[in-house]
Amino acid sequence: MQLRALLLDLDGTLVDTAPDMVGALNRLLDAHQRPACDLSAASKLVSNGARALIEFGFPDIQNEREQQALIEQFLSTYQQHVCVDSALYDGMHDVLSYCESNDIKWGVITNKPLHLAKDVMAGLGLLERCAVLLGGDSLPVKKPDPVPMLHACMLLSVAPSECLYIGDHERDVQAGNAAGMDTGAAAWGYLPHSVNLEDWNPTCIFSTPASLDEYMTGRGNT
Structure with a gap:
């Protein structure tokens, strides 16, 4: 069947956000x-969100209330520097341009809070170009729920x-598979060294x- 939409995870798939996310963590560590x-x-944890970064940077903080306070501080710090050093992965410009030149809609489904995802997309000049953008708080559930x-399919x-659907985390492939989409594992993303992408059961594994x-x-031409 002809490809009519490309949907992407944000962090570690479309955009290398690690420099700004880890930068925010280091600013918070410095403040403490x-x-x-x-x-x-730390970049290996970016796709797991703020909590994973806080647990990595503050491993001795086990109290849930203290962790949550640090997460809120991290998110506030990150929002102030959300798109300073973040950048499209090499080759992604060509992917998006191909979509736009061939009537293939493209969009982003991320577990990142929507307001931060919008800031990243806007900072890179992508917000007005994408056909759909869903954040982790756009709906009552998020990936790996389908x-x-x-x-997104309904909106498009x-x-x-x-x-x-392309992503660099197992939950991305799980969500896409459960929805009945073809799925791709982004091998250029924030992957632990020990991961075996075939175990995720994606339709394809993309090296770059x-x-x-x-x-x-x-x-797109079939």
């Missing part, structure tokens, strides 16, 4: 007189079987955005 964390190590995927007036572009060129 703690040493900065390593960008490479509801956001199905809701496409069938799930006409969509390809360029390989995604090649796949879409073939799929």
